[in-house]
Amino acid sequence: MTTSTTRRRDRLHQSIAPFLSFFSGPFARLNQEPDVANFAVGNPQEMPLPAYVDALQRNVSPRDKDWFAYKLSEPASQRTVAATLTSRTGMDWDPRDVAMTNGGFAAIAVALRTLVEPGDEVLFLSPPWFFYEILILAAGGEPVRLALEPPAFDLDVDRIAAAIGPRTRAVLVNSPHNPTGRIYPPGALTALADALADSSARIGHPIWILSDEPYNRIVFDGLTAHSPAEFYPHTVITYWYGKTLLSPGQRIGFLTVPPTLPERAALRDEIFMQQIAAGYAFPNALLQHALADLERLSIDIGALERRRDRLVPALREMGYEASMPEGTFYTMARSPIPDDAAFAETLARHRVLVLPGNVVEAPGWFRVSLTASDEMVEAGIPRFAAARRETMGGR
Numbered sequence: 001m002t003t004s005t006t007r008r009r010d011r012l013h014q015s016i017a018p019f020l021s022f023f024s025g026p027f028a029r030l031n032q033e034p035d036v037a038n039f040a041v042g043n044p045q046e047m048p049l050p051a052y053v054d055a056l057q058r059n060v061s062p063r064d065k066d067w068f069a070y071k072l073s074e075p076a077s078q079r080t081v082a083a084t085l086t087s088r089t090g091m092d093w094d095p096r097d098v099a100m101t102n103g104g105f106a107a108i109a110v111a112l113r114t115l116v117e118p119g120d121e122v123l124f125l126s127p128p129w130f131f132y133e134i135l136i137l138a139a140g141g142e143p144v145r146l147a148l149e150p151p152a153f154d155l156d157v158d159r160i161a162a163a164i165g166p167r168t169r170a171v172l173v174n175s176p177h178n179p180t181g182r183i184y185p186p187g188a189l190t191a192l193a194d195a196l197a198d199s200s201a202r203i204g205h206p207i208w209i210l211s212d213e214p215y216n217r218i219v220f221d222g223l224t225a226h227s228p229a230e231f232y233p234h235t236v237i238t239y240w241y242g243k244t245l246l247s248p249g250q251r252i253g254f255l256t257v258p259p260t261l262p263e264r265a266a267l268r269d270e271i272f273m274q275q276i277a278a279g280y281a282f283p284n285a286l287l288q289h290a291l292a293d294l295e296r297l298s299i300d301i302g303a304l305e306r307r308r309d310r311l312v313p314a315l316r317e318m319g320y321e322a323s324m325p326e327g328t329f330y331t332m333a334r335s336p337i338p339d340d341a342a343f344a345e346t347l348a349r350h351r352v353l354v355l356p357g358n359v360v361e362a363p364g365w366f367r368v369s370l371t372a373s374d375e376m377v378e379a380g381i382p383r384f385a386a387a388r389r390e391t392m393g394g395r
Contacts (some may be wrong), residue, residue: 015133018359022341026348033351037380039368040353042329044246046373052245055293060286068285072272073100073254077288080295081254085237088216089230093256097264099271100288103251104214104240105131106281111236111255112139112170113274114267115208120169122210123160127153127332127362129178129212141169150332150365151323153180155188161195170208171196176215176225179360179367180332181325183225193232206234214240214253217298219327220305233260241291243329246299246371252283252291304329307370307377315368318385319392322368329370332357336391338364346391350383 030036038045062068078095085093101107108131116122118140124132126145136143146159160171173192175184184192196207209228216225216239229235240253255271257264275281287294308324312331315322321334333354335343340357344366347354357365372380 012134012137019130022356022359030348030353035351037352037376039372040355042369042371045371049297051297055290059289071285071288072282074288077291080292084295091259094259098254098256100283101253101281102283104238104253107238107253107255109135110274110278110281111210111238114270116141116169121167122170122172123163124172127179127360130359132172153182155184157191157195164199166203168207170210172210173228174212176327178328179330180323181328181330183223183326186226189226189228189231209235211235211237213237214243215328217244218301223326225327229258233258244298252287304370311377314381318388331368332365334365336388340364340366347387350387352380352383
C-alpha cells in the first residue's frame with residue numbers, strides 16, 4: 001500500500017471516528033430503552049404512516065415476470081420525479097435527467113464520482129451532515145470545510161468566494177440545513193450563483209453546486225425551501241424520500257440537473273456509469289413501483305413544528321442557547337460546558353439521548369431531533385433541566 005493511499009485511508013477513519021464513538025457508546029446503550037427520551041437521530045419513534053404501508057402492500061404483488069427483475073431508473077419513477085420538480089420550481093424538468101438512486105447517500109456519492117477528478121477541491125459548509133467529508137475523500141476529492149458562524153449559521157457567500165481556487169470543482173450546499181435547520185433564502189442563493197459564475201469565468205471551468213435537499217419539504221412557518229437549481233444551471237440536486245416519509249430504512253432517492261444546464265444530456269451516460277461503478281446504486285423494484293403513491297405522502301409537518309414550539313422555548317427558559325429551526329427535524333443547543341460529548345453523557349444518565357456536536361463539527365453544541373414523540377418531549381424537558389443543574393453545580 002502506498003503512502004498516499006495509507007494517508008487517505010487514515011483520513012477516512014478520522015472523519016468517521018466521532019460518529020462511531022457516539023453510536024457505539026450512549027446510543028448503543030440506550031436506543032432501545034423504552035423510558036429514554038430519544039432525540040439522537042432522525043429515526044421514527046412512532047409507527048410508520050399507514051398510507052406508506054398500504055402503498056407498499058398495493059405494489060408488492062407481481063404483475064408481470066419482470067416485476068422484481070433488475071431495475072435501473074425506471075421511466076415511471078423518472079416521470080413522477082420530473083413532474084414534482086416542475087411543479088415545485090416552475091421549470092420544465094426532463095424525466096431523462098432524473099437518475100433514481102438507492103437513497104440520498106448514494107445520490108451524493110454518485111454525483112461526486114461524476115463531477116470530481118482526483119485532487120479536485122469540494123467546498124462544504126460546517127457544521128455538516130457527518131458523511132460529507134468521507135464521501136468527498138472516497139471520490140478522490142479534497143474536502144475544504146468552511147465554517148458557518150453560530151448562532152445564526154448564515155450562508156457566507158463572501159467566505160465561499162474567497163476559498164475558491166483553480167482546483168475548486170464543487171460547493172456542497174444543504175438547505176434546509178442539517179443540523180441547524182436554516183433555510184437559505186433566494187437572495188443568498190442568488191448571491192451564491194453570481195459569485196460562482198464569476199469564479200467559474202475566472203478559473204476557466206464550471207464550479208458546480210451540489211445541492212443536498214432531503215429536507216426540502218420539511219419546512220415551518222409557511223416558508224418555502226428554494227433550490228439553488230432555480231438560480232444556477234450548474235447544479236446537481238440530490239434527494240431522498242426517507243426524510244419526508246420518515247422511513248430511513250427504505251432507500252429511494254434521486255439526483256438530477258435542471259433544464260437550464262446546456263450540457264445536461266452529456267451527463268446522463270456518465271451518471272449511469274458511476275451508478276454501476278458505485279455498486280449498482282439504483283433503488284429496489286418495490287419502491288420504484290410504489291413511488292407514484294409515495295410521492296403524495298408526508299409525515300405530519302405540523303406535529304414537528306408543534307414539538308419545536310414546545311421544546312425550543314423550554315430549553316431557552318432553562319438557560320440553554322437554542323436555535324429556532326426553519327425546517328428539517330433538528331434544533332441545535334449550546335452545551336453548558338465546552339465538552340459536548342461529556343454533557344451528552346450527562347444527559348444520557350438522565351435518560352435523554354442527543355447527538356453531541358463533535359459528531360457534526362459543532363464543538364460545544366448538541367443536536368436535538370424533533371422526530372422524538374410528544375411523550376418523549378414532555379418527559380425530556382425536566383430531564384434537560386436536571387442535567388443542566390447538575391452540570392452547573394445546582395445553579
